[in-house]
Amino acid sequence: MATKGERILEVRDLVKHFPLTQGILFKKQIGAIKAVDGVSFDLNRGETLGIVGESGCGKSTLAKVLMALERPTSGSVTINGRDIAKAKGPELKRMRRNIQMVMQDPYTSLNPRMTVGDIIGEPFDIHTEVAPKGDRRRKVQELLEVVGLNPDHINRYPHQFSGGQRQRIGIARGLALQPEIIVCDEPVSALDVSIQAQVINLLERLQNEFDLAYIFIAHDLSVVRHISDRVAVMYLGKVVELGKDTEIYDKPAHPYTQALLSAVPVPDPEGREQRERIILQGDPPSPANPPSGCRFRTRCWKAQEICAEEEPLLQIRQGTAHESACHFAETHDVVHVG
């Protein structure tokens, strides 16, 4: 195994546009939904990169492109030196062993017609070289144990488990091929509050045990902060700010990050009347027709003429130690904690 901290995933200028077409027989492209529009980041072994953003910001599409479930319009996703976005056939299948996912909804992500043993054993049926046939049942039981489920329940069906237990089954399936990277797309948001902490602890324990790297996509900022080493904030298909968790949460530089952080309800009523709150007006614009220049300018209180004319690039700006994409980036602690 390679050393800790080695770069295992490189995403460069990733773009995913979904064409909007008109007509039945002769399809004419009349536009495109720019779901992901030029995203770059790296991921190191054993590290967690949190990705936050609101619905429609492209974070789920990003997950699908990383998993090679969607082909990117352009850009590359390089895993251990090879571009999964261009891989095909047996090569793609082999590369999938390195990157797996945990999905949001534990009720729809497990096939209701299959037993738990079949669900967790499916990776071995697909990648027959990973485990010899006679070994699979034992392997599945080991996996059940690893995620804290009773190995004797191998013949049960998903509907016999609660939401949190199903999510553990989904995690066991993701672990089966011993991947280096797991993409977690909102893995706890469908769970009851008292169960969320159990699943987060499990994910952290597995990370330490197997030296996994996570892409942790979520809208719950406090959960992301707890689990992530670095955080990327997305808005309308672009990363607007990227940095270490402390940098993003304590010294946010982009106005959107500041608004997002200040909008999160704090589970402490003390001083709630005095708390600074930036309430954005309106909804995010449509990704089919994003604003020119800076995409956040239509909701931004700092917007000037330059914001409409020139797109701010994601880079380290004056007065900040991490990357942000705002002409007027300025750190401002909106949460005031610690």
Next chain:
Amino acid sequence: MSNDPQVGPVQTVTAPTPPGKLKKEAKPASLWGDAFYDLRRRPMFIVSCVLIAILLVMSFWPSLFTSINPFDAKTCELATARQGPSAGHIFGRDSLGCDVYARTIFGARNSIVIGVSTTIITAIVGGLLGLLAGARGGAVDTVTSRVTEVFFAIPWILGALLISATFRDANLGIWIVVIALAVLAWPMTFRIMRAAVITARSQDFVVAARALGASQSRVMFGHLLPNAVAPVIVIATINLGGFISAEAALSFLGVGVQSPDISWGLMIADARNRFLEAPLPLVFPAVFLSITVLAFIMLGDAVRDALDPKLR
């Protein structure tokens, strides 16, 4: 294993039904187990099953029900044509003096064989094409869907008349009816399968399988088919009754089962001229036909309620 108390054995021993799913059956079972558990409690299911069981026995061992062999010309006496019920002939005699009861019993076989074979053929052909179209999408879907629309546009009775008239000389016996009905009926199964597959295709577990690197055929037969087959089974059961009545209609019109073979439709056609004088030779096959069709429709309804309560 770590010694972490949070993931220790305490929470692993029980797997109770999640509170949100309370109205589902608490007993552990698969879809089919659940459905069967549900079905056993439905009077409609039990009644239709008993009726169908009797019909099946009747079609395979008709001699259990009657000692008269209606294919034996000696059992018919022209002199007693259209005689009312009597001790040995409880349903009376038809226009050729043959026993109506024995002919009705023997008529079950053709109805069942035609109904069941047509159902199996349409389910396989329509189901597989629907699976393919729904799973692949794109050009495959467009082409197959347009083809089915052409078939939908044919009025079925005209189409069936045309097909059976065309192949009349091929000496296919009752199979000509099966072919005519199957050719016209598979698009319905196709549509239902296609719609169910498209619904299943967008579910997360299919995405998860693809992310694991599952092949197209594994996704189709391992994930999509098991999750889409329920409505096809429901519609097949309901259609079975429809095919039986369609067979009767074609035989009645003279393009279905041909004499000397026996069919309820044929018997009804024979008896219709003298219906007012001798109604029984028409009434008995008609009643058997209705009960058979009803039994399959009831079964289909019960199966639908059990498999897919949302369709109710």
Next chain:
Amino acid sequence: MRKASTDVLPAEGGLGDEPLLAVENLHVEFATRAGVVRAVNGVSYSLGPGETLAVLGESGSGKSVTAQAIMGILDMPPARIPKGEIRFRGTDLLKLSDEARTQVRGQRIAMVFQDALSSLNPVFTVGWQISEMFRVHRGMSKRDAYNKAVELMDKVRIPAARQRVNDYPHQFSGGMRQRIMIAMSIALDPEVLIADEPTTALDVTVQAQIMELLAELQRESNMGMILITHDLGVVADVADKIAVMYGGRIVENASVHDIYKTPAHPYTKGLLESIPRVDLKGQELYAIKGLPPNLLDMPTGCAFHPRCPYRQDNCVTDNPPLYEISGTRSSACHYWREVLDGDQG
């Protein structure tokens, strides 16, 4: 069916000692194939004008069923209310005739649901749906009702209300649809507004807008509001007092400031401790072990005992009453003193 004992609803005005809305020892059961599910087991809470009560609980805790019982929108059967009172201005709603109940529903007690898209009728314009409230309940003319609808859409800050009044629900974003739902619910100036997870389906920044809007509307009209949620953050932001529900019961009643500082029930305490905190980053989160109870097969004694770190032998056998701690606080835990002091087991 239910015969009217008091069909006359008291008018608005002085309440005396009677709270605006009082739920008293409410029980709700569902008859299911697998047995009787006791979804609500003796819930009591009260609400005054201008007050915000947060009902906090997980799925299956009975928080939404209680609200549906107050609104009178439970399907009966399979639901049944074997015991309890729901007093609105002193009148027990459960004893009212169906007609009188309809007069209360929507006009004096209104509700906002989580899923605005499925709560709005997709085939009518939003203007039609909002103005219907005025046409049906206030007998207004079509034109007047439409003007009122535009006014309301303005009030809930839908931009360009006059241009958008003839749009259909699907043409609005999630946040805007929730505003339309709110507009409909406040159309007839209700005295009580029940908001069932009003922001759960929305994004954080939109959630903040909606909560602000609700708070503002409440200040203007002095409505009493019941906020049903599972989000401890939302509760801390807006609530005056909290009722925490678990397994169909209220396990803790407290003012919002008390409960976050010193929870008196192990479940509340566990929930608060399992929130990720900045100063504990990198450490394992506290997690309440085990699973929420199965309502078909409730644990004996205290419903929380299988998951409770404070459990003693009597918790397995005796269901704790709601112990009164002070005038505004109560906890359904035999060992609430230990929980308050913080020494475990």
